[in-house]
Amino acid sequence: MDLMKEKKFGFGCMRLPLLDKEDPASFDYDLINKLFDNYLENGFNYFDTAYTYHGYHGEEGVRKALVERHTRDSFKLATKLPLRDFKDSEDMEKIFNEQLNNSGVDYFDFYLLHNMGSNVYSKCEKYGAFDFAAKKKEEGKIKVVGMSFHDMPELLDEILSKYADKIDFVQLQINYVDWEQPNVQSRRCLEIANKYDKPVTVMEPCKGGTLINVPEEAEKLMKEYNPKASTASWALRFAASQKGVFRVLSGMNTMDQVNDNTSFMADFKPLNEEEMDIIERVTKIINDNTAIACTACEYCTHGCPKNIAIPKYFALYNSIMRTTGSFLSQMVYYNNIAIKNGKASECIGCKQCEKACPQHLPITTYLKDVTEKFEKNSIIPTRK
Structure with missing residues (x-):
């Protein structure tokens, strides 16, 4: 052929x-x-x-x-x-x-x-x-x-x-x-x-x-x-x-x-x-406008012990980093996602996500950045 x-x-x-x-x-x-x-x-x-x-x-x-x-x-x-x-x-x-x-x-x-x-x-x-x-x-x-x-x-x-x-x-x-x-x-x-x-x-x-x-x-x-x-x-x-x-x-x-x-x-x-x-x-x-080069393939989420919605959080993070205005809407999305998923701050650093990532991203480091943006001085709903 x-x-x-x-x-x-x-x-x-x-x-x-x-x-x-x-x-x-x-x-x-x-x-x-x-x-x-x-x-x-x-x-x-x-x-x-x-x-x-x-x-x-x-x-x-x-x-x-x-x-x-x-x-x-x-x-x-x-x-x-x-x-x-x-x-x-x-x-x-x-x-x-x-x-x-x-x-x-x-x-x-x-x-x-x-x-x-x-x-x-x-x-x-x-x-x-x-x-x-x-x-x-x-x-x-x-x-x-x-x-x-x-x-x-x-x-x-x-x-x-x-x-x-x-x-x-x-x-x-x-x-x-x-x-x-x-x-x-x-x-x-x-x-x-x-x-x-x-x-x-x-x-x-x-x-x-x-x-x-x-x-x-x-x-x-x-x-x-x-x-x-x-x-x-x-x-x-x-x-x-x-x-x-x-x-x-x-x-x-x-x-x-x-x-x-x-x-x-x-x-x-x-x-x-x-x-x-x-x-x-x-x-x-x-x-110049992209903070985290994530493709949202979700390989990183398979087997995550804390069920962290990594690609969704990274997408929200990229969104707020592209603008100097308010990120209230992204914060709302983050809070809603965190109801049924682990928060970025719950990462235990096992790095199974990094081993699975096709982009070879330092995911655990980026999750700390997400935590800083979305959880500092913010009230996150409790998961059901």
Whole structure:
């Protein structure tokens, strides 16, 4: 399969629409069905989910909205082996069979080792995760093997130097803000993938929505150049313009998003030199206005002993840091969230969140900053 000839746009299923925001499995199937159908009708067919998405119900949600409603040859399904979750070689087999059942398919078109990094690499080597995926490919239960990677380029180089024959493609976080960020290094990681001739799928091209709701000054630059182009289109086109990228994923929650993204990705045109210059200026503006580079993936909350709503608190913190005015509304949100979740000050410093964070953020330090902003001289409601 020549991956570089694939359609360049995929549907990311990490943040599907919900009926209840507090229940990750309360899928709004009426809306999801329409979003999936519209995406397919526009000529695209790639859906990306994972075992851990939506509180371990993501595959089930995709099964009901996609697999049970469309013929198997009309879509391509990607899911992932949870590297933090499996215990040993037998457990990988158990999880894989569970995934087939969850998804309602006999094989996966694309299967990735999920969230590869220094925290799980030795475990993968010990229990043969690379060989496991290769074996499933030989059995015909996987068509294409990949690896989603969240770490430094040096580790990516090491892994590909050892297992290039077992990895068909790499999934990387690439966006214009993280292009040169030292904690992500999108550019360098992409260069390593290109070095080993591994096609790349892009995740987080909009950095968890950060590059959609950009500062007013940044949006003005984009609109002056092209009044009709959405901020999302700039982000997706930047990622898709890079050498070696064969697909860009986008999590879409509204019909407007599907219509917009499919419109410019159907006849994709790379960013030109002038647009790249604007991206550089926009990047500087965003970096100057962002205190915590969180993408709200929520990996940090899984297993938090104090049930702290870390991404929600960071979003509120970023919001108040972007303005010199009153932050009363953000304080109200903080207090409401703290009713059912741990407060930032309740962090015990176990740092399991930092080990799980794909962005390698010093979360426990940032939680102290959040505490200072939201809890000092503030009355926080008691949790029920």
